Amino acid sequence: MTLLSRSLILCLPVSLLLAGQAHQPKPTAKSSEPVEDVAAVGRGRSNFQSTCGFCHGNDATGSRAPDLVRSTILNHDENGSLIGPVVHGGRVEKGMPAFPNIKDDQLLDIVAFLHHQANAALKSARVPGDYPLAKLLTGKADLGKAYFEGAGGCNGCHSPTGNLAGIANKYSPVDLQQHMVYPSAKNTRTAVVTTRDGERVEGHVTHDDEFTIALTGDDGWSRSFPRDEVKVEVNDKLAAHRDLMNRYTDADIHNLFAYLETLK
Numbered sequence: 433m434t435l436l437s438r439s440l441i442l443c444l445p446v447s448l449l450l451a452g453q454a455h456q457p458k459p460t461a462k463s464s465e466p467v468e469d470v471a472a473v474g475r476g477r478s479n480f481q482s483t484c485g486f487c488h489g490n491d492a493t494g495s496r497a498p499d500l501v502r503s504t505i506l507n508h509d510e511n512g513s514l515i516g517p518v519v520h521g522g523r524v525e526k527g528m529p530a531f532p533n534i535k536d537d538q539l540l541d542i543v544a545f546l547h548h549q550a551n552a553a554l555k556s557a558r559v560p561g562d563y564p565l566a567k568l569l570t571g572k573a574d575l576g577k578a579y580f581e582g583a584g585g586c587n588g589c590h591s592p593t594g595n596l597a598g599i600a601n602k603y604s605p606v607d608l609q610q611h612m613v614y615p616s617a618k619n620t621r622t623a624v625v626t627t628r629d630g631e632r633v634e635g636h637v638t639h640d641d642e643f644t645i646a647l648t649g650d651d652g653w654s655r656s657f658p659r660d661e662v663k664v665e666v667n668d669k670l671a672a673h674r675d676l677m678n679r680y681t682d683a684d685i686h687n688l689f690a691y692l693e694t695l696k
């Protein structure tokens with residue numbers, strides 16, 4: 433196996449986990465990189481998720497609003513030099529609200545979080561999107577199929593002739609691998625809220641923190657509830673994928689990927 437493909441697989445789940453919400457950033461081992469303020473990144477993460485996550489996605493890779501992690505603005509930003517003005521002034525006509533009252537330290541925390549996400553993405557995307565398929569295809573499709581139908585339990589939610597039909601044409605090889613391990617989380621969390629007087633409200637979760645949960649419905653309504661006054665059951669359709677991330681071996685990922693590449 434080449435060093436490059438090995439490092440892709442090794443770095444993929446870890447850096448994607450880092451890009452996800454559950455894990456605290458780890459200090460990086462390379463001394464040449466600037467030391468990151470872990471506390472600021474942590475505060476920025478929760479601030480970002482409650483203030484910006486609804487539109488830009490909790491991991492900043494985009495949802496209703498664009499991916500910030502790969503935006504040129506972030507790329508060229510130094511300590512908020514470019515992000516600050518966008519946040520303060522907004523681009524109201526394009527759907528980006530202004531946050532004139534955001535405090536400087538809050539903004540700097542958010543900026544630290546965004547730079548952290550960009551670093552994590554950079555590490556996971558070390559292999560370019562047009563990286564030759566043959567070098568990624570080190571697994572065995574038949575073993576992947578067996579895992580898909582067996583230990584992986586993938587066929588409980590997916591079918592090669594249904595929602596994964598033609599998946600290999602939908603993404604470049606590198607993207608397919610990323611989507612397989614860490615699918616984009618659009619509209620994948622729903623919840624049932626039961627109020628004190630017994631009303632049941634079900635919808636997509638658009639905001640969720642220790643104080644408030646907000647839901648929207650397919651026909652456009654939206655409501656929010658104080659968390660301490662209602663009963664909440666969250667259903668996260670990607671929970672299975674998070675769980676899989678702890679179970680996959682490198683070999684499973686190679687084999688599954690080889691199998692999915694046959695779905696043209």
Ligand code: HEC
Nearest residue numbers: 483484487497498503504505515518519523526527528529
């Ligand atoms: C209501 C949805 C919404 C919220 C909330 C929101 N944004 Fe945005 N944001 C947008 C949209 C839509 C755009 C794209 C505007 C455009 O096309 O120029 C955008 C653009 C941006 C850009 C420019 C990206 C680029 O490459 O040009 C930055 C930076 C940004 N937002 C940061 C933030 C931050 C930080 C927060 C939280 C403090 C936030 N946004 C909250 C909707 C939102």
Ligand code: HEC
Nearest residue numbers: 584585586588589590611612615620669670672673676688
């Ligand atoms: C409990 C349900 C569930 C299980 C089990 C599950 N997934 Fe998923 N998977 C989802 C959901 C939900 C999505 C995101 C919505 C979507 O893209 O269809 C998703 C997305 C994906 C995607 C991206 C699809 C796309 O079009 O972007 C791939 C690839 C994928 N899963 C592969 C797998 C594999 C391989 C397994 C088994 C190792 C697996 N999934 C197990 C629910 C599941």
